[in-house]
Amino acid sequence: MKQKYSFGFEEFSDIAELNMDDAALLQEARKITQKAYAPYSNFLVGAAAIFNNGEKVFGTNQENASYPVGICAERVLLASASMLQTDEPIKTMAISYNNLSRNGGSDRPISPCGMCRQSLAEYEERTKQPMRLILSGMEGKVIIIQSAVQLLPFSFGSENLK
Ligand code: THU
Numbered sequence: 578m579k580q581k582y583s584f585g586f587e588e589f590s591d592i593a594e595l596n597m598d599d600a601a602l603l604q605e606a607r608k609i610t611q612k613a614y615a616p617y618s619n620f621l622v623g624a625a626a627i628f629n630n631g632e633k634v635f636g637t638n639q640e641n642a643s644y645p646v647g648i649c650a651e652r653v654l655l656a657s658a659s660m661l662q663t664d665e666p667i668k669t670m671a672i673s674y675n676n677l678s679r680n681g682g683s684d685r686p687i688s689p690c691g692m693c694r695q696s697l698a699e700y701e702e703r704t705k706q707p708m709r710l711i712l713s714g715m716e717g718k719v720i721i722i723q724s725a726v727q728l729l730p731f732s733f734g735s736e737n738l739k
Contacts, residue, residue, distance in 0.1 A: 582730045584722075584723075584727040585723075586722045586723070586727075587720065587721040588718065588720055588721075589718065589720075589721070590718055590719075591716075591717065591719070592604070592713065592716075592719060594719070595711075595719060595721075599669065599671070599711055599721070602627055602633075602669060603671040603673065603713055603719065605623075605635070606624055606625040606711070607673045607675075609623035609625055609635045609637055610623035610637065610673055610675040610715070611623075613637035613638050613650065613675075614637070614638070614639045615638050615640050616640060617647075618638075618640065618678075619677040619678045619681070620674060620675075620676050620677070620678065620681075621638070621674060621675040621677060622638040622651075622672070622673070622674045622687075623635070623636075623637050623650055623673050623674065623675075624637070624651050624653075624654040624671065624673075625670070626667045626668075626669065626670040626671070626708075627667070627668050627669055628658070628665045628666065628667055628668065629665060629706070630665055632665075634654055634657050634658045634661060634662070634667075635657070636650045636651060636652070636653035636654025636655070636657060637650045637653060649689070649693050651670070651672060651689050651693040651696065652692070652693055652696050655697070655700050658700070664703065664704060665704065666704035666706035667700065667704070667706075667708045668706075668709065669708065669710070669711060670708055670725075671711040672687065672688075672689065672710065673713055673714060674687055674714055674715075675714075675715050676714075682714070683715040684714050684715070684716050684718070685714055685717065685718060686714060686719065686720045687712060687714070688728060689710075689725070689728065694726075694728050694729040694732075695729065695733070697710075697725035697728075698725060698726040698729050698734065699734065701724065701725055702734055707723060707726070708724065708725045709721060709722065709724070
């Protein structure tokens with residue numbers, strides 16, 4: 578039997594089309610890119626998230642001279658979230674980046690890498706709530722996804738260990 582996986586998402590041409598809360602969160606993600614430590618890639622990633630309780634948490638990528646040691650902004654954020662607000666669901670996470678490399682534009686959304694998708698899926702599972710993702714560069718198009726796990730079909734989770 579043939580099966581199909583698909584999901585809907587929203588697309589906006591500019592931050593001005595977002596509601597106030599989403600626009601504010603995306604602005605914070607854009608701003609926090611300044612705190613990235615990315616001297617090797619010059620690709621500064623910023624993430625900002627809001628919990629159900631209204632608190633916010635942030636993350637930026639943290640690179641290392643031993644390249645694989647570097648950590649993405651999303652997982653830096655999730656580690657802080659888990660430590661600061663144990664088990665509190667995250668309503669929405671905004672992810673932005675500033676590509677400082679020569680000729681590098683920052684006007685198209687990026688989406689989390691595979692390893693981060695796995696971490697995002699676990700956070701949703703653990704807190705039993707979908708996490709919305711707002712994806713955008715420093716300007717231009719914005720994509721909103723209703724649940725992070727939609728980016729990871731057939732994901733491996735704790736259920737599989739039982
Ligand atoms: N990076 C993130 O922090 N998040 C993403 O979603 C994609 C990639 C980082 C990893 C590395 O420090 C730099 O961006 C270039 O890959």
